[in-house]
Amino acid sequence: MGPQEWLGEDESAKEMLDRVQTDRSFLLLPPLHRVPLRVGNVVEIVGPSPSAKTHILIQAAINCILPQESDGVKYGGLGHLVMFLDLDCRFDILRFSELLKLRILEARGKLLEF
Template sequence: MSTIVAESGAQLVARISSENRPTLENLCSDLFPDNGPPPGRIVEITGESGTGKSHFLMEIMARAILPTEYGGRDAHVIFFDLDCKFWIIRFLHILEKIACASNPDSDEKKTKEVIEKCLNGLFIFNCFSPGEYEGALQEMEELLTSDSSIALVTVGTIGAFYWVECTEEKPIKMTTYYKKALQRFRKVSNDYKVVFAFTRPDIFAPDVEKVPTTDADSPDYRIRLISHCTEEARGFEAETDARGQSYRTLFNIDNFGIKFLKL
């Protein structure tokens, strides 16, 4: 006997608008060695200050938004800038690095035209208060419904407004704040079949990995960035946990963003 599954009108619209979205699978073997991330997944990038979280997020955004012939997935991207750390010049350098490496035969003029064109698919919400962020989240769902090319939603940084919303009159535990945000991200990623990626500094909700979680309030990929300093140089390491599968990647950061190194 078959089971009838009911869905709301909003869910129907979300499902229809998501049927032709670009996929981010096989985005970059250095970023996602398991050939991910598939639609509906959540990616957390965490680490101490100065370990390259913003660079890592921009690397994912750049590889999503560039055309396929220039190393990307030809997808549109939504970015919530909550900590005012998005540097458009650095992002352009990252786009140029990936585009030139993936299509070395393209001349400089053509590459610049491609980069300028793909920026039309980048939607940036500069939010300076919890109210602005809430309004932007609502507008995001309208965008996801109207634009079936959006495959990636990014947030930097998830706890940016925690100390504004947590007051003596209304105290909120960091882990509670974190889990509620993840639950909201999960609903959006499931409804619209998009990948959600965000940054979290270690000082925000530092015990969240030790607290029992469910699929709804925990990321599918947790990428922890670590800095290694020696007398000769400073390097970085990315430890990725993808639902029990672990990966390790070494990288440096230069004027063109992330430079992955061979293990």
């Protein structure tokens, strides 16, 4: 399936999951690791307000943008770009940057107790 065909698809999440069941998956952070998705797929996460949807997405984004290794430090990331669409305008960039900083400090072995 080419990019134009993939972008033109109008399918439900169930139909998308059924479609990608036959494709080889790549590794994602839990709980998304249970879903066989391909690079480039769009994932919609829904749930009630206190269900940690944003936290899961922030952690996944951090894992995507960090490099696998840089200057001899292993970050374990994928080194890819991320697009985060927030239609409610509730994305907290300070929270994102704090979690990213903690992940970097942890990888460098400089995580200090607060």
